[in-house]
Amino acid sequence: MTDSPLEGQTAIVTGASTGIGAATCRALASEDSNVVLAARSEDRLTELAADLESTHGVETLVVPTDVREEAAVDALIDTTVETFGGLDVLVNNAGLSRGSDVEALSTDDYETMQETNVDGVFYATRAAIPHVRERNGHLLFVGSFAGQYPRSFNPVYAASKWWVRGFAKSVAAQVGDDGVGVSIINPAEVRSEFETTDGTTFEEHFEEGEASEPEEVAEAIVFAATREGSSVSEIDVNRRDKFADSF
Secondary structure (H helix, E strand, C coil): CCCCCCCCCEEEEECCCCHHHHHHHHHHHHCCCEEEEEECCHHHHHHHHHHHHHHHCCCEEEEECCCCCHHHHHHHHHHHHHHHCCCCEEEECCCCCCCCCCCCCCHHHHHHHHHHHHHHHHHHHHHHHHHHHHCCCEEEEECCHHHCCCCCCCHHHHHHHHHHHHHHHHHHHHHHHHCCEEEEEEECCECCCCECCCCCEHHHHCCCCCCECHHHHHHHHHHHHCCCCCCCCEEEECCCCCCCCCC
16 A cells, blocks of 8 residues: 555546556556546557556556547546546546648648647546546646747647646636646657657657656656645656757
8 A cells, every 4th residue: 555645546547548648547556546547549458457457456447538529538537437436636648749830731630639639638627627626636737848838840739738738727727716636747758659740759769868758757747646735737847958959
């Protein structure tokens, strides 16, 4: 037993099958949380859930979910509450990038980013608020360095993360008086399967030590989730030389 504030609590992680999401599931399980794994890849979720149960002895629930579908997100929240009796933590992690140059970006790629990075966050947050409020729990949002500073590449992805950040802060203004914690975690480059603008993954693009690892971001998420009676507004997770050439 960890004697953690999260012990016995129930947490949902969207985009749970790989990268930051999978690392966050492991970090939450190490704190003895019940973990609900949501993503489109059921096979990966099932494998990860089995590992969490055998390694940490926690309860898990696999709910294959496309966050772009409102009904699927509502079902995710409802199934979680029916199974565990409530919800303490929502980690809005699901997100993706498509294309780069605005002139060349297809409408399909634009809409996919918007539906995943914006609509999915809204659907999950809206459905989770009443349940998280009952437990004085936490709403956690994975933002991005791209949501804090203007950038010349991938403006649509960046704009979606600016939206996430603004939405989270405004939600905090609405639910803070109700005892709900709201935190934003802003990673820069993370060595994961997330795609760079040239079509490779960050894991392929960066050697170990050249960018943050998913586990580092997961640690920040869990730190925010374990605050009792307070909220960490934002945590930035950057490689140490991130600003060396910025000014």
